[in-house]
Amino acid sequence: MNSGRCAACKYLRRRCPRDCIFSPYFPPTNPHRFSCVHRIFGASNVGKMLQQLPVELRGEAAETLYYEAQCRMENPVYGCVGIITQLHQQINEAERELARAQAQIAFHRHASNAHRPLPQQDQLEVEPSAPEAVTDSSWLDQNEFDVSALMSPLDPAWFL
Amino acid sequence: MVGATPCASCKLLRRRCAKDCIFAPYFPPDDPHKFAIVHKIFGASNVSKMLQEIPVQQRGDAVSSLVFEANARSRDPVYGCVGAISYLQNQVSQLQMQLAVAQAEILCFQMQQQQQQQQQDHHHQQPNNIPITTQQMMNQDEKSLLLSTSNFDYNLLQQQYLNFSSTTSNNIVMQDPPKRESLWT
Numbered sequence: 286m287n288s289g290r291c292a293a294c295k296y297l298r299r300r301c302p303r304d305c306i307f308s309p310y311f312p313p314t315n316p317h318r319f320s321c322v323h324r325i326f327g328a329s330n331v332g333k334m335l336q337q338l339p340v341e342l343r344g345e346a347a348e349t350l351y352y353e354a355q356c357r358m359e360n361p362v363y364g365c366v367g368i369i370t371q372l373h374q375q376i377n378e379a380e381r382e383l384a385r386a387q388a389q390i391a392f393h394r395h396a397s398n399a400h401r402p403l404p405q406q407d408q409l410e411v412e413p414s415a416p417e418a419v420t421d422s423s424w425l426d427q428n429e430f431d432v433s434a435l436m437s438p439l440d441p442a443w444f445l
Numbered sequence: 446m447v448g449a450t451p452c453a454s455c456k457l458l459r460r461r462c463a464k465d466c467i468f469a470p471y472f473p474p475d476d477p478h479k480f481a482i483v484h485k486i487f488g489a490s491n492v493s494k495m496l497q498e499i500p501v502q503q504r505g506d507a508v509s510s511l512v513f514e515a516n517a518r519s520r521d522p523v524y525g526c527v528g529a530i531s532y533l534q535n536q537v538s539q540l541q542m543q544l545a546v547a548q549a550e551i552l553c554f555q556m557q558q559q560q561q562q563q564q565q566d567h568h569h570q571q572p573n574n575i576p577i578t579t580q581q582m583m584n585q586d587e588k589s590l591l592l593s594t595s596n597f598d599y600n601l602l603q604q605q606y607l608n609f610s611s612t613t614s615n616n617i618v619m620q621d622p623p624k625r626e627s628l629w630t
Contacts, residue, residue, distance in 0.1 A: 325495075327488040334486075334522060342523045349527040353514065361495060362503045365526040366510035372533035379540035386547035393554035 292319040297328060306332050310347035318351050325354040453480040458489060467496050471508040479512055486515040 291308035294301035296319050301308060307328075311319040322331055331350060335343045357364035451462030452469035457480055462469060468489075472480040483492055492511065499507050518525035 325487065325491060327491050330486060330488050334518075338522055346523045349524050352527050353518075353525060357495075357514075361499055362507045363510045364514060365530060366513050369526065369529055369533060372530065372537060375537050376533065376540060379537060379544060383540060383544050383547060386544060386551060389551050390547060390554070393551065393558075397554070397557070 292316045293323075293328060296320055296323060306335050310335070310344060321354040321358060322347075322350050325357050326350060450474045453477045454484070454489060457481060457484060467493055471496075471505060482515040482519055483508075483511050486518050487511060 290301035290313060291305055292311040292313050292315060293307035294305060295313060296316065307319065311322075326334075331347075334350070335346060338346055353365050356368060360367045363370070449462070451460075451474065452466055453472040453474050453476060454468035455462035455466060456474060456477065468480065472483075480489075487495075495511070496504050496507060514526050517529065521528050524531075
């Protein structure tokens with residue numbers, strides 16, 4: 286069944302069985318996909334990981350493994366963790382800017398209220414409150430991933 | 446290394462721990478789980494090759510990130526680290542949206558102030574005023590219309606924001622990570 290081999294079996298130079306664990310997720314049209322994943326995780330580990338999952342989730346797993354492998358090849362020191370760290374920085378920066386903007390809004394509202402006559406009791410309107418900042422990333426700490434330890438002692442030039 | 450304790454890797458792999466063992470500095474014998482999880486996900490051979498390709502001073506960081514990724518993959522076999530990336534990207538998008546809304550509101554206040562200032566200036570002007578053009582009158586009316594809505598329409602602005610393509614501002618990853626189900630929430 287040489288002509289019908291998946292990318293994995295082609296790469297590994299073996300026969301591609303009918304129930305090959307790799308073939309649905311590593312088509313022969315994209316050899317780079319498997320070579321990437323194999324280089325970082327190893328074919329045996331990938332096969333085991335896929336086998337341990339229900340069939341309907343294997344596609345997603347293969348995609349994320351490929352994504353992680355690509356990240357690791359692009360950035361051999363930090364891989365995906367580099368992206369996570371950068372996202373944390375973006376979140377911190379956005380929160381700071383949002384706090385600044387909200388302070389400015391509060392200032393403007395106060396200033397404009399100071400110029401208006403005081404409303405009657407029955408004319409008071411409830412102003413729409415600004416959406417609260419949604420920044421609960423505490424789950425990362427709850428899951429015992431010491432991202433802060435990864436961040437603090439490292440050189441600022443994290444990304445190659 | 447006669448008499449010395451083998452590192453966690455060599456203990457697990459049941460081999461002699463050489464003096465220049467590439468794993469020894471990063472996988473001490475008192476933390477066997479660290480190497481076990483990395484070996485389970487990446488394989489000792491792959492980890493060894495990766496470390497060899499990295500300068501010595503960066504290997505510690507590389508091991509830390511490998512351990513992090515291995516733990517993430519162990520806890521979430523489908524999405525691994527990518528689940529975290531999706532979650533954080535979503536947070537970034539939400540914050541950027543909130544920021545855009547807040548900045549638009551600030552702009553409205555500033556325009557309102559400008560209008561008030563113009564009205565005050567107009568009040569104090571000399572009798573022979575320069576006649577304003579029709580276009581200026583129309584602009585004035587548009588501004589008044591905008592500013593007359595005392596309730597700031599966050600919903601409308603959010604919808605408009607969402608209609609924009611959001612790919613440009615989040616181009617810190619090579620491609621969009623695969624969408625995840627909610628094992629991380």
